[in-house]
Amino acid sequence: MKFIKVLVIVISLTLLTGCWDRHELDELLIPYVIGIDICEDNPKLVSVAISSPSIDETEKPFITMIDQGISIQDALYNLQTKLYRRMGLGHVQVILIGEETAKEGISVFLDTFTRNADVRGCLKVAVVKGRASDFINNADVKQHPYLGIFLSGILEGMKRDNISVDMTLAEFYRYLLADGREPILPYLNLSPDKQQIIARQTAVFLDDRMVGILNRNQSMALMILKGNMGNQRIAVEFPRKSPGGFHYATVLEESRHRVKVMPQINGDIVNFKVDVDMTMEIIEHTPSEATVIPPRLDELEHAIEKEYKERMENVISKLQGYKTDAAGFGEYVRVKYPHFFNKEKWQEDFSKAKFDISVNINIIRPGSTI
Numbered sequence: 001m002k003f004i005k006v007l008v009i010v011i012s013l014t015l016l017t018g019c020w021d022r023h024e025l026d027e028l029l030i031p032y033v034i035g036i037d038i039c040e041d042n043p044k045l046v047s048v049a050i051s052s053p054s055i056d057e058t059e060k061p062f063i064t065m066i067d068q069g070i071s072i073q074d075a076l077y078n079l080q081t082k083l084y085r086r087m088g089l090g091h092v093q094v095i096l097i098g099e100e101t102a103k104e105g106i107s108v109f110l111d112t113f114t115r116n117a118d119v120r121g122c123l124k125v126a127v128v129k130g131r132a133s134d135f136i137n138n139a140d141v142k143q144h145p146y147l148g149i150f151l152s153g154i155l156e157g158m159k160r161d162n163i164s165v166d167m168t169l170a171e172f173y174r175y176l177l178a179d180g181r182e183p184i185l186p187y188l189n190l191s192p193d194k195q196q197i198i199a200r201q202t203a204v205f206l207d208d209r210m211v212g213i214l215n216r217n218q219s220m221a222l223m224i225l226k227g228n229m230g231n232q233r234i235a236v237e238f239p240r241k242s243p244g245g246f247h248y249a250t251v252l253e254e255s256r257h258r259v260k261v262m263p264q265i266n267g268d269i270v271n272f273k274v275d276v277d278m279t280m281e282i283i284e285h286t287p288s289e290a291t292v293i294p295p296r297l298d299e300l301e302h303a304i305e306k307e308y309k310e311r312m313e314n315v316i317s318k319l320q321g322y323k324t325d326a327a328g329f330g331e332y333v334r335v336k337y338p339h340f341f342n343k344e345k346w347q348e349d350f351s352k353a354k355f356d357i358s359v360n361i362n363i364i365r366p367g368s369t370i
Contacts, residue, residue, distance in 0.1 A: 029085040032148025035132030036109050037098040039068050046101075046109065048075040049133035050087070051147045064137045073112045090118045093148035094155070095125045095169070096188075098132040102203060102210035107176065113169060121170035124155050127203040127210060129189035140194045151188075154199050158186055162223045162230025162254065163216060164202045176208060179343045180330025184222070187213055206324040206347065218318055221311035224276060225327045227259050234280075236303050238287055250300060251284040255364065261332045265340055270333060270353040276308070281365045301361040308359045316355055325350040 031050035039045040047068040065082060069075035080087050095113065097106055113119045128135040136147065144150035159166035164186045167175075175183035187201040202219040203210050214222060220232055232254040257278040264271045319326055324347060333349075334341040342349075 028088040029083050030088050030091045032091060032146050033094045033096060033136060033151060034089075034092055035096045035098070035128075035136045036072065036101060036106075037131045037133055038101045038104060040131075042068075045070060046072060046075055047133060048072060048079060049136050050079065051136050053146060064133075066133050066137075071112070072109055076112075088118065089113075089116060090120065092119065092123050093152040095123060096128050096132040096135060096151075097125070097185075098135075099127060099129055099203075099210070101132070102127045102185075102205075105208045106210075107173075107208040110169060110172070114173065119169075122168045124152060125167055125169055125172055126151070126155060126186040126188050129187070135188070135190060138194050139190060139197065141197060142195060151197070154188070154197055155186055158199050159228075160230055162220060162228055162232035163200060164219050164223070165228070178331075180325065180332075180334045180341065180346060181328035182206060182324045182326045182347075183208070184326050185210075204319065204322060204324055204326045206322065211324055212318070212322045214315060214318065217311050218315040221308065221315040222319075222327060224257060224278070224308070225259060225274070225312060225315070227257075229256065230254065233283070234304060234307065236300065236307065248287040249284070250282060250287070252280040252304065252363065253283050255279040255281055261329060263329070263333045263336055265337055268349075268352075270329075270340075270349060272329060272332075272353060272355045274312070274355060274357045276312070276357070276359045277362070278308070278359070279362050279364055280304070282363060297363055301363055304361045305359040308361070309357055312357050312359070313355070316357075320351045320353070323347045323351045329353070 029052055031052040033051045035049035035051075037047045037049075039047050045068045047066055049064060049066040051064050053063075065079060067075050067079035067082065069078050076087070095110070097109065101109070110125070113123075114121075139147055141147065141150055144153070155166045158164040165184055167183070167185050172183055172185070175181060183205045185203045185205070186199060187203040189198050189201075190196070191198055200216040200219070202214040202222065204212050204214060220234075223230065223232065233251060234254075235249050235251045238248040238250070257276065260275040262273040262275075264273070316327070330341065330343075330346045330350060333346075334343075
């Protein structure tokens with residue numbers, strides 16, 4: 001009985017232990033966004049920029065600080081010596097990587113964040129035009145006081161609208177280690193007045209090096225080929241019957257889609273048969289003719305099928321030129337033809353592959369005019 005009492009007391013004492021490694025919020029400086037660049041004056045050094053909420057008396061709602069070092073962690077240590085509070089990385093929302101730095105390979109710069117227990121694996125990663133430090137320092141967005149939180153929402157919107165990916169740090173490494181597919185990241189740039197962030201493009205990678213950029217239409221087509229779901233929208237223009245004036249247009253929104261990829265080996269060439277079935281809804285229609293008439297719907301469906309097929313052929317051609325399989329076609333070959341698939345030479349095989357793409361559009365809920 002005495003032993004049981006002692007055991008209960010000992011167990012109870014474990015519940016009274018405090019958080020030995022806690023850090024009070026008023027003792028921390030919390031950056032929401034981190035920018036990474038290779039130093040312009042010394043390519044052996046890397047520079048790190050942070051954006052953190054500022055005190056009420058300052059002109060801007062956030063402050064930007066920059067320092068450099070021989071590695072990311074060294075640069076962060078050097079930056080810490082300038083701060084009056086301990087820098088806490090647990091609330092970082094986004095890591096931004098400058099374009100030229102991304103072309104050199106980014107895994108070496110992200111390594112420290114994957115090893116830091118305070119850093120969340122769900123923080124987002126993106127590439128920016130120019131230098132990340134300039135992007136952070138010059139951005140003057142009015143919609144939200146904190147740049148990192150605003151950027152996080154922008155990236156979530158790209159995923160929601162199926163324009164590009166909302167890539168987290170953990171997801172990037174999963175793509176990097178996978179056989180038969182290459183990573184991609186959102187590509188951002190600032191508007192001329194620095195007050196808007198333009199998020200319509202995608203950076204494509206070969207291993208961890210950025211090799212090119214896809215425009216909006218190419219990015220949207222890539223998202224469909226990858227099977228990513230979202231509320232993708234497409235506008236189809238119709239010229240007026242009389243010359244001049246504003247053209248008519250119909251805007252449709254993706255409801256769902258299905259992609260079926262069937263690889264076939266022909267000697268040393270891979271032939272892909274890609275069938276895409278999409279269900280869409282009409283959300284705007286400016287021509288005077290009623291779209292509910294079946295012949296008119298058929299015409300509209302054929303126009304969209306043609307547009308999407310051209311976009312998909314265009315993005316595949318672009319990826320083959322970059323010799324990077326960002327769509328993940330190699331995974332289908334690896335599963336069906338494991339004896340043929342060679343991850344060391346797959347990008348070369350992908351660049352020579354042949355594609356036969358068919359798109360089938362089904363328009364539902366054409367809407368009504370009151």
